[in-house]
Amino acid sequence: CEGGDHVRLTQPVEIEAQELAAFRAMAPLRVLSVDAPPMARYDRRKDQHSGIGVDVLCFITQRLGLRYEILQPQDLTVAEKIRQVQDGRADVLIPLSENAERAERGLFTRPFYESHYAVIARKGWRPEIRGMADLAPFRVGVIKGVAFEALLNEVVAADRLMAFDDISSAGLFQALRNGVVDVAVFSKSIFDEKRYLHEYFDLEVVHTLHDAPRAYGFYFNPSPSNQRIVQAFNRHLAVLDLSGAVAAHEDGERQFIERYVAQRSQHLFWQMAVGAAVLLVLVLFLALRRYHRMLLRLAQSNEQILLQQHALEQANQELRKLSQTDGLTGLANRRQFDHALLREHARQQRTGSPLSLLMTDLDHFKYVNDHYGHAIGDDYLRTVARVLQTSVPRVTDLAARYGGEEFICLLPDTSAEDAHMLAERIRQGVSELGLPNALADGGRLTVSVGVATLEGGHSSAAQLLAQADEQLYAAKRAGRDRVHGVVLR
Ligand SMILES: Nc1nc2c(ncn2[C@@H]2O[C@H](COP(=O)(O)OP(=O)(O)OP(=O)(O)O)[C@@H](O)[C@H]2O)c(=O)[nH]1
Structure with missing residues (x-):
């Protein structure tokens, strides 16, 4: 009251x-x-x-x-x-x-x-x-x-x-x-x-x-x-x-004006607050959407980069392989052989395990080219390469094309005896192919093989190579279609 x-x-x-x-x-x-x-x-x-x-x-x-x-x-x-x-x-x-x-x-x-x-x-x-x-x-x-x-x-x-x-x-x-x-x-x-x-x-x-x-x-x-x-x-x-x-x-009117003004300003305040909140939510939503899109684009470009990187690596691998491979025969080229020889020679020097080289040359190959044509000559080279590859199947062995019609095999941990046996297998393998070569004895394609084995001592890689070459020519001189070998100690 x-x-x-x-x-x-x-x-x-x-x-x-x-x-x-x-x-x-x-x-x-x-x-x-x-x-x-x-x-x-x-x-x-x-x-x-x-x-x-x-x-x-x-x-x-x-x-x-x-x-x-x-x-x-x-x-x-x-x-x-x-x-x-x-x-x-x-x-x-x-x-x-x-x-x-x-x-x-x-x-x-x-x-x-x-x-x-x-x-x-x-x-x-x-x-x-x-x-x-x-x-x-x-x-x-x-x-x-x-x-x-x-x-x-x-x-x-x-x-x-x-x-x-x-x-x-x-x-x-x-x-x-x-x-x-x-x-x-x-x-x-x-x-x-x-x-x-x-x-x-x-x-x-x-x-x-x-x-x-x-x-x-x-x-x-x-x-x-x-x-x-x-x-x-x-x-x-x-x-x-x-x-x-x-x-x-x-003074009802005055009171009502005051109350009305207060209510209106409160109303306005809430309207503005709600408006601001809606705006804020909208801005946040847009920002989030933008951020999400950016993330998506970033993920896409990352994926693109990874794909490109992968393709580049594959191309590099291909190039590396090409730079180490002989284009005609698919064997290792001389560059790859030279690297492998240095590496295996150094290992031989460290461990003393025998290291052998087989240098193989096609006999009277000039005649093949001259009489059957270069394309047939190329086929002969590819066929001999296959014989080489199947004759030296160890993963540590390396068959390479050394020059024109000359091939070389690097045989780590292989004694002179084993190397000779492999050389014989190659020689026989080519001969058994029965590829015609009218100038050769028996009228078929043959190869001569020079073998050099380093079993001890300090002969260099170049000396080992020179010895294999020497043995090859010795085989040629001796009448071709044969194996000649030497052991360096
Ligand atoms: N088709 C073909 N021939 C090649 C290739 N590289 C070298 N030659 C040929 O191989 C022949 C080698 O001849 P020579 O070095 O005279 O020796 P050869 O006729 O094999 O006689 P010997 O080695 O003494 O038995 C040459 O006619 C070269 O042109 C090649 O990639 N393809």
């Missing part, structure tokens, strides 16, 4: 102890409230009633020792609420202005507040209205059942006066907007609040009807106990100083 603090008495009011006891013994008053700021206002969010009427009710009931409960506002019209008080379903209604019909069926206290009606029109349109009488030519909208309706009936013709349902009063203001009525007559203080509450900024008060003020009081059910209460209320209302309560509640 904080609002009761706004109310004072200008003179003391005596309450007899007996009267007080009777009030205390009474059931709580069932109070109905009408939405009529600044007298009564219901805040749905806080589920709280406030206003000048509520302060006065609170102040007086507290002094009288009366209890009360404000009934939950149902969606009832003012007329229906009035009926509930008249029927005894509620004890009192706040606030209500007096008219004869209401006074007949209920009890009014003295009025505690005076209010005014306003003429409202669409913004920018200023009809010439200075008082009630000026309303006559217009189509006037009013809320159904208000006491003021009776006064309007006297001024405005029935076909120009339209009454609207009062539960939300939205219908009246919509009619004004649509041009169904020219002006609306409505409580000024309530409109001041509704203007901000429902953003009726396209409507405005064009005139306040000071010539027809309405006085508001409490409206009681006329039961005997309520009659005593009304008397006690009236004794207080006669000497009540309401200036504090009026100051606290009458």
Whole structure:
């Protein structure tokens, strides 16, 4: 009952102890409230009633020792609420202005507040209205059942006066907007609040009807106990100083502007916050998508690089192989042989294991070329190469084309005896091919083989090679188609 603090008495009011006891013994008053700021206002969010009427009710009931409960506002019209008080379903209604019909069926206290009606029109349109009488030519909208309706009936013709349902009063203001009525007559203080509450900024008060003020009081059910209460209320209302309560509640418009501005800025803030959040999410999404695409492109180019690298390695391998291979026969070329000879010679020097060389030369090959042609000569060379390759099958052995029609075999860990045997196998193998060579003995292609084996001592690789060559020529001199060998120790 904080609002009761706004109310004072200008003179003391005596309450007899007996009267007080009777009030205390009474059931709580069932109070109905009408939405009529600044007298009564219901805040749905806080589920709280406030206003000048509520302060006065609170102040007086507290002094009288009366209890009360404000009934939950149902969606009832003012007329229906009035009926509930008249029927005894509620004890009192706040606030209500007096008219004869209401006074007949209920009890009014003295009025505690005076209010005014306003003429409202669409913004920018200023009809010439200075008082009630000026309303006559217009189509006037009013809320159904208000006491003021009776006064309007006297001024405005029935076909120009339209009454609207009062539960939300939205219908009246919509009619004004649509041009169904020219002006609306409505409580000024309530409109001041509704203007901000429902953003009726396209409507405005064009005139306040000071010539027809309405006085508001409490409206009681006329039961005997309520009659005593009304008397006690009236004794207080006669000497009540309401200036504090009026100051606290009458500036409804200012309060609503402040609340409206606060709400709007909060709304704006959230709108901006949501906008910023949406923007941020969008930016993040785009950045992520871009990052993802970049990763994808990076992975693709990495794959491309790996493929290129692989192809390059293969090409290098191919080149390396080509640089070490004889193009005609597919055997190792002289370059590869020279490397291998140096390596195996060094090993022989370290380990002392025997190292043999076989130098093979085709006999009377010039004749083959001259008589059968170069192409056949090439075929002979390739065939002899195959014989060489199959005759020295160890992985450590190396058969190479040494020059024109000269071949050489490098045989690590091979004794002079074994080397000789291999040389014989080659010689025999070629002879058994039976390739025609008319100039050779027996009319078939033969080869001569020189063998040199290093079994000890410090002869160089070049010396070993020279010795193999020497043995080859010795074989040639001795009549060809034979093997000659030497051992270096
Ligand atoms: N078809 C062909 N012939 C080659 C190749 N390289 C060398 N020659 C030929 O091989 C022949 C070697 O002849 P010579 O060195 O006179 O010896 P030869 O006729 O084999 O007689 P001897 O070695 O004394 O038995 C030459 O006619 C070269 O042109 C080649 O790659 N292909």
